Amino acid sequence: MGRWEPNARGRLEQAALELYVERGYEQTPVAEITKRAGLTERTFFRHFADKREVLFAGSGRLEELCVGAVAAASPTATPMEAVAAALDAAAGAFEERGELVRLRQSVIDANAELRERELIKLASLSGALADALRDRGVDELAARLAAEAAIGVLKVAFGRWIDQGQELPLRPLLSECFDVLRTLSVRGADAG
Amino acid sequence: MGRWEPNARGRLEQAALELYVERGYEQTPVAEITKRAGLTERTFFRHFADKREVLFAGSGRLEELCVGAVAAASPTATPMEAVAAALDAAAGAFEERGELVRLRQSVIDANAELRERELIKLASLSGALADALRDRGVDELAARLAAEAAIGVLKVAFGRWIDQGQELPLRPLLSECFDVLRTLSVRGADAG
DNA sequence: CACCGCATGACAGTGCCTGTCCTCGCGTAG
DNA sequence: CTACGCGAGGACAGGCACTGTCATGCGGTG
Known part of the structure; x- marks a missing residue:
């Protein structure tokens, strides 16, 4: 054991x-946080840029x-299929940590600063998805739009998953969102 | 003239x-801001919730x-056509105040806190669009997804408009984004 | 054994934001 | 004309997030 407890x-x-x-x-x-963790305030800010980031x-x-x-x-997947695969992977990660994710989200939803931080993380994810699509040969504009659409689907599907207490699995909610998204420009589809 | 200059x-x-x-x-x-405006710091926070909100x-x-x-x-417009009309109206407002919008955006883009605030304003806009679509009879899921898609289009098109110095008008950039968005699930479209 | 690197502590300081009470011009009632 | 109260803004104190700077001591290295 070192001078300090591990895993600060x-x-x-x-x-x-x-x-x-x-x-x-x-x-x-x-x-209060650092007191419970047995550390000082200064150390908190060495590990996290601010109180939200933790x-x-x-x-x-x-x-x-x-x-x-x-x-x-x-390689034959469309841009939307590629980003759908990404959300599918994300869904797996969320479902593995169900209760933790739920708790964390309840904290975020209750505070505007935290919601802002969540949005910028999603924007960062959007940028990363767009880059990954460009690496597949998708052109700039299409890549950015597919990435933004994916984030929109993630927000909506994830929100529904949380709202209903995670009784339904997340993946089918994602699929449903992608399906509905395709109908939104179609006159007479059951959405409008 | 009153006790104070007007329009604080x-x-x-x-x-x-x-x-x-x-x-x-x-x-x-x-x-510094309040000094230039001839007011006190306390008054700033009576008008604006925080330093970003101004x-x-x-x-x-x-x-x-x-x-x-x-x-x-x-009434016959699809959900995507309805939100496209909304962005068209927004484009008009932006183009009227071209230089001001550009200046403001350069400030926002240079700072992470301001980008966060911008994102939550866009999220609020997305919620308002979804509500407006629901009022048209669009179902909940389709309304939210159309609203999110519209915000995605706005982000991408507006970003391009700013990047190129507003030489091209904003409206055609919006149309192009909506067009490309429809191709993203189509195998063999020139996007993928 | 001497030395160094690195994670943490100690402490002072800035700036954002809030609560509370005070000031004073203006409109209005009598 | 006076009295009154309302509303915008000022004055001041204080909490808390975050930063800069220097000190401390364990663990590994030569």
Whole structure:
């Protein structure tokens, strides 16, 4: 055992989520988090850029997962099929950590600053998906639009999954969204 | 003339934009803005919830404009046609204030906090569009997806418009995006 | 054994944002 | 004309997020 307990970063993440759930994000000073983790405030800000970021530690891995799925998609897949594969991979990651994801999302949904941070993470994911599509030879404009559409589908499907208590699996909700999306320009489709 | 100069709010908006352009957002303390506007710091926070919000004063009107356009769209329009009409109306508002919009966007693009705020304004717009579509009888899922798709198109087209110095008008860029979006699920389209 | 690197601590300071009370011109009732 | 109260803004104190800077001491290395 070293001079300090190991995994300071992980302890901070856990303490933060616990406290954000117990008292709410705004009512939790950083000093409380570090106290529970047995560290100082200064150390918190060495590990996380700000008080929000501690809730988004996994966003980098999610991005890698999605980018990998786009790269691995069949060469004959359309851009939408490629990004659908990415969301499928993401769905797997979410469903594995069901209860944690739910808890985390309840904290985010309850606070505007956290919702802002979530949106910029999704925008970053969109950019990464667009890059991955361009690497497949998709042209710039189509790549960006497919990536934005995918993020839209993810927002809607994920929101529904959370709302209904995750009784239904996420993947079919994603598929349904992609299906409906294709009908939105069709006159007389059952959507309009 | 009253005890105070009129239009305190407008003076704050103008002083803030000027200073954000001159020095950058982060290098501009609120006290500098209020000094230039001839007011106190406390008054700034009576008019705007925070230092970011002063740049987004017009977002409410933009939302109303877009919602109005959706409501006014032909009853036979598809959901995508309805939201396209909304973006068309928005494009008009942007093009009228070309230089101001460009300046404002350069400030936003240079700062992560401001980009976050912009994203949550767009998310709010997406919600308003979805509500307006539901009022037309579009079902919940289709309404949300059409609204998200529209925001995606707006982001991409607006970004291109800014990048190229607004030499091309915005409206054709929007149309092009909607066109490309429809091809993304089609195998062998020139996008993939 | 001496040295160095690195994670953390200690502490001071800035700036955003809030709560609270005060000021004073203006419109209005009597 | 006076009295009153409302509303926009000022004054001031304080909390908390975040940063810069220097100190500390364990673990590995030569």
